[in-house]
Amino acid sequence: MKEVRSQKSEVRIFLSVFCILYSVFCILTFAYAKVYIDITSPALRKLPVSFIPAGQAEAKEITEIVRNDFDFTGMFSPVDANIPGAEVKISIEAAVSGQKVTASVAVMDLLENTEILKGKYTAEKTSLRLLSHHISNEIFKAITGQNGIFRTRLSYIANISGKKELHLMDWDGHNDRDIGSRGLIVSHNWSSGGDYLTYSSERNKEWGIYLLTLANYKETFLFSSRELNLAGGFSPSGSIVFSSSRDGSPEIYTMNSDGSNVKKLTRSIGIDVSPAFSPDGSQIAFVSDRGGTPQIYLMNSDGSGIRRITFEGNYNTSPSWSPDGKWIAYVGRKEGLNQIFIVNTDTGDAGQLTDKGNNESPSFSPDGMFIALDSDREGAKGIYIIHIKGGWQKRITPKGMRAATPRWSPYLK
Amino acid sequence: MKKFLILLLVVVAFGCAKKYVKPAEEAPKPAKVEEARPQDAKKDVMAGEKVAPMAAEAKKEPMTLPKETVSVKEEAVFKDVLFDFDKYDIKADARAALDSAASWLKKNSAVKILVEGHCDERGTNEYNLALGEKRAKAAKDYLTSQGVSASRINTITYGEEKPLCTEQNEGCYQRNRRAHFVIAK
Numbered sequence: 001m002k003e004v005r006s007q008k009s010e011v012r013i014f015l016s017v018f019c020i021l022y023s024v025f026c027i028l029t030f031a032y033a034k035v036y037i038d039i040t041s042p043a044l045r046k047l048p049v050s051f052i053p054a055g056q057a058e059a060k061e062i063t064e065i066v067r068n069d070f071d072f073t074g075m076f077s078p079v080d081a082n083i084p085g086a087e088v089k090i091s092i093e094a095a096v097s098g099q100k101v102t103a104s105v106a107v108m109d110l111l112e113n114t115e116i117l118k119g120k121y122t123a124e125k126t127s128l129r130l131l132s133h134h135i136s137n138e139i140f141k142a143i144t145g146q147n148g149i150f151r152t153r154l155s156y157i158a159n160i161s162g163k164k165e166l167h168l169m170d171w172d173g174h175n176d177r178d179i180g181s182r183g184l185i186v187s188h189n190w191s192s193g194g195d196y197l198t199y200s201s202e203r204n205k206e207w208g209i210y211l212l213t214l215a216n217y218k219e220t221f222l223f224s225s226r227e228l229n230l231a232g233g234f235s236p237s238g239s240i241v242f243s244s245s246r247d248g249s250p251e252i253y254t255m256n257s258d259g260s261n262v263k264k265l266t267r268s269i270g271i272d273v274s275p276a277f278s279p280d281g282s283q284i285a286f287v288s289d290r291g292g293t294p295q296i297y298l299m300n301s302d303g304s305g306i307r308r309i310t311f312e313g314n315y316n317t318s319p320s321w322s323p324d325g326k327w328i329a330y331v332g333r334k335e336g337l338n339q340i341f342i343v344n345t346d347t348g349d350a351g352q353l354t355d356k357g358n359n360e361s362p363s364f365s366p367d368g369m370f371i372a373l374d375s376d377r378e379g380a381k382g383i384y385i386i387h388i389k390g391g392w393q394k395r396i397t398p399k400g401m402r403a404a405t406p407r408w409s410p411y412l413k
Numbered sequence: 414m415k416k417f418l419i420l421l422l423v424v425v426a427f428g429c430a431k432k433y434v435k436p437a438e439e440a441p442k443p444a445k446v447e448e449a450r451p452q453d454a455k456k457d458v459m460a461g462e463k464v465a466p467m468a469a470e471a472k473k474e475p476m477t478l479p480k481e482t483v484s485v486k487e488e489a490v491f492k493d494v495l496f497d498f499d500k501y502d503i504k505a506d507a508r509a510a511l512d513s514a515a516s517w518l519k520k521n522s523a524v525k526i527l528v529e530g531h532c533d534e535r536g537t538n539e540y541n542l543a544l545g546e547k548r549a550k551a552a553k554d555y556l557t558s559q560g561v562s563a564s565r566i567n568t569i570t571y572g573e574e575k576p577l578c579t580e581q582n583e584g585c586y587q588r589n590r591r592a593h594f595v596i597a598k
Contacts, residue, residue, distance in 0.1 A: 164574070184571075184574055186538060186539065186542065186572075186574070187538075187539050187542075202569075202571075205527065205567070205569050206569075207542075207569075207570075226567070227546065227568075228542055228543060228546045228570050230539055230542060230543075243543070245543075245546055250543045250546065271540070271543040271544065271547065273539055273540060273542075273543040274539045274540065287539075287540055293499070294499070294540055314499075315499060315536070317536070317537040317539070317540040318537045318539065318540070331537050333535075338535070338537065358535075360537050360538075361537070361538070404538070405538060
């Protein structure tokens with residue numbers, strides 16, 4: 001109970017920060033004309049950036065978080081402010097008044113000597129990380145023209161000395177907390193607005209599907225049967241796709257987000273499982289062993305037009321859509337290990353993204369640039385973020401902590 | 414978005430995909446299944462259950478049940494049914510154990526059981542839950558085909574969520590790929 005209460009108060013803080021951030025203090029001057037980094041370019045050049053804190057102690061802390069955010073993307077190289085070479089200078093000055101911190105941010109293009117961004121952001125002192133990630137988003141947008149993912153979060157299953165808990169953390173691994181440990185929880189998924197999670201939980205020897213409202217951590221029961229029922233993702237309009245064996249074998253179904261209007265979409269004697277709506281809601285990817293081995297299939301959202309899209313290997317599961325709907329990341333078994341692959345849903349082009357240890361549970365970031373996954377490459381299974389263009393990978397859960405099945409949130413308000 | 418450097422390489426590397434998993438998974442199986450048994454016996458000794466001489470292994474009802482078993486006497490009748498990787502068909506060598514379980518259930522007609530389906534950690538979580546369900550149901554179907562009423566048998570899957578052991582070797586993987594029987598109270 002204690003835990004629930006502290007989570008609620010955190011929500012309140014969150015909301016007040018949100019209001020303040022968007023209040024009169026935000027004076028922004030964007031210069032969109034120039035794109036400093038084309039993040040879609042295959043040959044990504046790291047942009048050299050210097051970070052300069054000024055004013056009260058909080059400036060250093062904010063600057064450090066912003067600097068880590070930028071470093072974390074693999075698109076920027078932080079350089080010492082005293083050494084020439086930076087092309088962009090980010091100055092952050094902090095002033096504390098009572099319980100509030102105001103950060104004044106200035107971003108300069110050093111090559112053309114022009115100001116890219118100037119803004120003031122205020123938040124509670126206790127929400128410095130949130131404030132800093134918000135500042136990162138503003139700077140990132142000014143530099144790249146794209147939305148930053150610095151305020152997104154990941155849900156995942158933490159294994160704390162044998163007990164499995166549903167956790168939520170910031171995209172950089174900070175601010176981690178337990179948001180559910182009532183029964184065994186599997187197959188969690190974000191709603192497209194980021195307000196809800198669905199998951200399946202085993203209680204009294206039954207797998208039920210539940211909805212968790214993130215604003216107050218209230219859980220609502222949606223669906224159950226005596227057989228296996230596994231939650232899938234949401235459509236943009238709020239339908240939930242799931243698998244259920246209530247008629248004997250696991251098949252794909254859809255229902256409304258209140259559990260009503262259950263519709264059966266597939267009929268096969270084998271396994272149909274792990275359904276996921278495409279970002280536009282028009283298609284559903286799922287796993288089926290109807291061809292003899294588990295493979296990824298697509299169908300229209302009414303269950304028509306079933307077609308197989310993976311053909312290499314004998315074990316392909318866990319499909320996850322890219323935000324533009326063009327790619328599906330999945331787990332493929334190769335040489336006895338599980339690896340992350342991607343396949344283009346139109347052309348069938350496929351690529352392998354990992355090659356060390358076992359890598360499972362891919363989930364795209366909302367900007368499509370990163371994939372979160374779990375991997376045992378360093379021993380105990382942990383959560384990693386990789387860049388889809390390869391090369392860059394980072395573990396975000398503490399070493400030694402057993403963590404699996406990350407699901408990346410959409411952009412959060 | 415189009416130019417993923419590794420794409421073509423992978424497509425080429427995958428050319429002979431059909432061949433690689435099957436032989437590797439299935440060829441060594443018979444030998445490895447044998448390996449699993451002595452480990453079972455050892456584990457039980459370590460777990461503090463009745464210290465039986467190794468000869469006990471050869472007996473009809475080895476004590477291979479985990480510690481949480483409520484009534485060992487009754488449940489010793491039910492040996493775990495083991496499966497091959499990514500398979501849910503009952504293997505020929507599992508039939509004798511299921512047959513004796515079926516005849517015991519027919520003699521003790523008041524008893525209801527729960528069949529748990531489990532998987533090894535190598536598959537992916539959700540698919541393993543579905544696979545575990547298929548395994549539990551395959552065991553249930555076998556028992557009902559031997560004349561046990563289906564209404565006495567419930568099933569549940571735990572996929573790879575509740576492994577018996579966590580070592581990363583075939584002996585442990587085989588122990589985890591199982592249908593496990595629990596007497597319903």
